[in-house]
Amino acid sequence: MPRLNIVQAVNQGLRQEMDRNPAVIVLGEDVGLDGGVFRVTEGLLARFGEDRVIDTPLSESGIVGIAIGMAAYGLVPVAEIQFMGFLYGAMEQLISHASRIRTRSRGRYHCPLVVRTPYGAGIHAPEHHSESTEAMLVHTPGLKVVVPASPYEAKGLLISAIRDPDPVIFLEPSRIYRAIKEEVPEKEYSIPLGVARRVREGEDLTLISWGAMLQPMVAAANHAATEGISAEVIDLRTLSPIDSESILVSVRKTGRVVIVHEAPRTGGLGGEVAALIAERALDYLEAPIVRVTGFDTAVPLPKMENYYLPNKERVLQAIHHVMEV
């Protein structure tokens, strides 16, 4: 089986869905000839032509806005926003329209749209290229939010996102775009949305994260194992709708929880996860829930971003903390 990185896996998923369904089209800035600034759409223009691979003007709101109209008419647009930091220009379209076309028309119209965007810090890029405001999107009813954490996951989740009849925001962790290669089946396959993934089984505590933070979290779990601590690791992968069952099953088993995300702490999705647990598994908790997160600051420019980002050591510290209680 070929070993692919996330860029290649997403590219393959896009190509296969476009082959399979002529209604699937791709649009965004530089997605055509340039193949996208991360090369995720490479080769699609040559294969599918300008009618289906659309280089747009520099208009984030317009990109999402026209994609909504396309979707209402019957296409399945996959829009690329060049970085998550530029998605804010499209917030009104996402919140006020994409998420509501179905409910506004009571199901007459729907909006089978995918918005792909690279997200997260750690690529030594300028300001606004390191955002992870997934919590805002999760707080928008009508949207689904998906974050793959590996190439295999990326392809399978993307295919599900494209086939999903509702708008899906597909956040691609740019930090690990090329950092992991793994075997990715050539043939199409899908991974259901709304179901978390247990990355590692364990007994003593539950570690929960998504996206690029999986890596330091798994590293910390592996390290903890050498100390005799058995950590269960959960990759949420679909952030909305959230798979609370998987979280609760694990927490009821382990009684201890560390949640890791790179977004600023306050108002981050970690709060929602903690709240779910505090509502439904309180009696099982043997230690306070700990969040390891980015700080309540803008992500700093590259010289300081490693101070900002949760890393293996910070996760490990949290693991020790909850195990000591």
Next chain:
Amino acid sequence: MPRLNIVQAVNQGLRQEMDRNPAVIVLGEDVGLDGGVFRVTEGLLARFGEDRVIDTPLSESGIVGIAIGMAAYGLVPVAEIQFMGFLYGAMEQLISHASRIRTRSRGRYHCPLVVRTPYGAGIHAPEHHSESTEAMLVHTPGLKVVVPASPYEAKGLLISAIRDPDPVIFLEPSRIYRAIKEEVPEKEYSIPLGVARRVREGEDLTLISWGAMLQPMVAAANHAATEGISAEVIDLRTLSPIDSESILVSVRKTGRVVIVHEAPRTGGLGGEVAALIAERALDYLEAPIVRVTGFDTAVPLPKMENYYLPNKERVLQAIHHVMEV
């Protein structure tokens, strides 16, 4: 002392700050001759003229964007966004700029901007006039978020917001704009940001909310009192920075918590509050934390909005639930 409603109290606060500081200006759609669609800026144009009370074109991003430039130059703009549902068009300006001008320039420039906007459901208005996405703003480092729940509070918090050297989003609960009259001192006074308010002392459980949800929450607390349940009621009033100390002090005393907000549950600020408690007061909890919230749907049109909104009965049900454990 004159009894004012929230509209009048905010109006008076605006007028007094404009009298006091010539750098304070007001801008927005229909804020001039029309006095704002809720009449909050009534009379300001006549008093301060077109240079300081600026009727703008229909441009939410532009309104916040020019306010940022004004603030950087040395003014203290108070921008009105007609309804919170139209704030999304200004998200990029808020998140990518207003919140970051200080940090980007390492304090050389700052952004003493206030964005006022009516928010929340319950006014029988068309779609997009009932939003309460305060959690998104709270998740934006560099912004402060304030929600008054009564006329007295409104004036004092607004004056603090205007005097604050950082950008403050001031959310005015439109549902109770005219519903409460209370004594509001004629002279200027301020209520510090970042400090919650204990509305009612109690021993058995802690009720936490803000804005228009205070009313049903207090009503439920009063009712519970007749059943012998003593509820402590906290009005967060500043959502960012959040006053975790006040929350924790109360929870450590009562051991039981109900959080009420009208925003959709998932990703709402209730999650953050629950997480703070689960991190720092877990051992004091005698019952699971319960959230009484809006649903994970768009706020429905008026015919169904009362199904959507938390009310006294739903809060009471939650109180009974946590007291029974």
Next chain:
Amino acid sequence: MPRKPIKQFSVEWLQILDEQGQPDRPLLPALSPKEIQSLYEWMVLARVFDEKALALQREGRLGTYAPVRGQEATQVGSAHALGPADWVFPAFREMGVGIVRGIPMRMLFQYWSGDERGSEIPLHQHYFPTSIPVGTHIPHAVGAAWAAKLRKDPVVVAVYFGDGATSKGDFHEAMNMAGVFHLPVVFICQNNQWAISMPARRQTAAPTLAQKAIAYGFTGIQVDGNDIFAVYKVAKEAVEKARAGDGPTFIECLTYRMADHTTADDASRYRTEEMLKPWIAKDPIKRLRKFMDIESLWTSSYGEQVRTEAERRVAESVKEFEAQPPPDPADMFRYTYYELTPPLKEQMDDLLNFLKDREPKKE
């Protein structure tokens, strides 16, 4: 300083009927007497609907309502230029367009009563649900036009919005894309000269809105929006041009919002009777009637009959509207996603259980 002019542009204006209903005959569009009568009848129907909606609102039987009065020619004339397969993206004041498209008036009342079932417009009418955030639906129209073009459907997309909408970023991004992609869209800007309290001349420093199209490399034209023939003719040409693959057109219909912005507004705060008066004389229905009179297409008994029939139809619709059963609270959850997600399922069950023992709260 001698600078070389490199590009010239001009903006044109079209009026066919003057205020007295006198036509510039060579310009008259090819409309049969019957068609002209039906245009008149649509306008009267829209007017009667509007008056009824205002009355219902005053009686508390409708929520906030945004009256159409004064814009009937703009709406009926442009809507008549579209074919049934064409798509319409309305803003929120397009009841006249909706009526011409055949949206049941019962649904329009329902919508304005705050009942979501009023937006469940049959798909075949190609009439998108109301968009409240001003200007933000314009990109949807452009996207639909791309889709139609890609599918090789001979479909034209019409999008309606006001003068205020032209200041919004989404107007700009959508217009620009329509130009770049050369799409079959007709932008119908109803310059009713007010955005709530803002007069159009303070909305922009441009003396016409039509000239905004120059920024996007396609034609903008200004028409007398109270002259249904001018509106129809320009719209028809724009639709044909779009259908022929010759790209988008921007039409500024210069008209007037004769009523308050909505029933929640009080226009007397910002405009005088004096300002309104000339526009009463320009009333689009009166103007067509005068023309029809000249052409012997109008008699007072015909006029009466049209009015009576409109009233009957509107009354009927009100009855249908008021006969609707109350909405089902479960509906709030049902249409958020294709399938109820687990959290929604739970929340719905919670609410339904809560309601089971209680009367639904009414305020």
Next chain:
Amino acid sequence: MPRKPIKQFSVEWLQILDEQGQPDRPLLPALSPKEIQSLYEWMVLARVFDEKALALQREGRLGTYAPVRGQEATQVGSAHALGPADWVFPAFREMGVGIVRGIPMRMLFQYWSGDERGSEIPLHQHYFPTSIPVGTHIPHAVGAAWAAKLRKDPVVVAVYFGDGATSKGDFHEAMNMAGVFHLPVVFICQNNQWAISMPARRQTAAPTLAQKAIAYGFTGIQVDGNDIFAVYKVAKEAVEKARAGDGPTFIECLTYRMADHTTADDASRYRTEEMLKPWIAKDPIKRLRKFMDIESLWTSSYGEQVRTEAERRVAESVKEFEAQPPPDPADMFRYTYYELTPPLKEQMDDLLNFLKDREPKKE
């Protein structure tokens, strides 16, 4: 169909130096030989800075960098038209403007090395920090202009952006407001004909960007952006007009991005050497040099001296830049609000405690 033209517009073009450096003499701006030399020197300095930045980036001593090459006349010419009290709102490719404004090159290097201290620009330089989200800083300039006008400061605000930025909603909202409020802003659009891989002709269907100003009711003009005299002259006039209270101007400087979009880009994927070649001949520095040659303002020893001096200054700046101590992690928290909020204080203490026992992680 006889439609009445009601408005005429034209867009003008200005070039003063042709490609051979031959001036259209009556058009020459009033610049002393010394001033002309200093314009030349600024352009060379910008070029040398640019080359050094690219070299540093290749060696891993700088992060992603957005080269200026080709746009020196546009940047230096327009910046020279501003007074020291005027304000500048740059996008991200304005190193030439920054250098003319006197921003220490050390800081520019710092910024592009990913060090926030590079944005701590002294207030008296009236040069706002770099704005990355394209077009979104344009409203800031308009707001500052309002403030200046309100304060009665004789200040003009210049805002720089690219062809790509003209598609963004914020460009539109800001331009419109500048028109409505008649503000002292000069919009300087560097049409370098690319927005990453998108050629300007696919960014908009408008044949010029200058005509976009028509939509906002003020003047737009296109100048040869590789002709520093044309740029300077038009900018100077626009600045004087703004200062006189006569409102905004939009200047499209037609130039060319000669390098990759940034060091993270590979322009060969979407443009050929053939496309670039004519623009090498139009190089703005060469052009001024030819003119100076004709005017006997340039000798090869002068040229060499200018280059050497520029290299010395740039090398000096690199030294200063590289001598900076590493940033303090506490800085991440310090500037979020005026005062550390309690949550930030806690988070800062946590991080500092965490770091105390550990080497800061480097990747």
